[in-house]
Amino acid sequence: MTSEYLILSAVLFCIGVGGVLIRRNPLVIFMSIELMLNAANLALVTFARARGDLGGQAGAFFVMVCAAAEVVVGLAIIVTVFRSKRSIDIDDMTLLSGAPGAEGGSLA
Secondary structure, three states: OHHHHHHHHHHHHHHHHHHHHHOOOHHHHHHHHHHHHHHHHHHHHHHHHHHOOOHHHHHHHHHHHHHHHHHHHHHHHHHHHHHHHOOOOHHHOOOOOOOOOOOOOOOO
16 A cells, blocks of 8 residues: 555656646746645655654654745745736746846846
């Protein structure tokens, strides 16, 4: 039974990696990252159940807390960029980079 859960976890993780690498929409990228984190949670809980230990379940809980914080910060950045540029295209998001030649950057 453990191997089925690990295979499912690997498939979900691969779908998430594909979504991050292929898609250009930041909302889809965030959903793909969440899918990858949930796949890691499934693997942690599977290994914890196989060992009869609660450590993996506690780790999965902390991963969920960090994922929720990541979503809040990421969506706030997306909303801020959309309000200032009226676009959320990943290729145009140099506003926060601070690189010379970017909209907010300076050479001095």
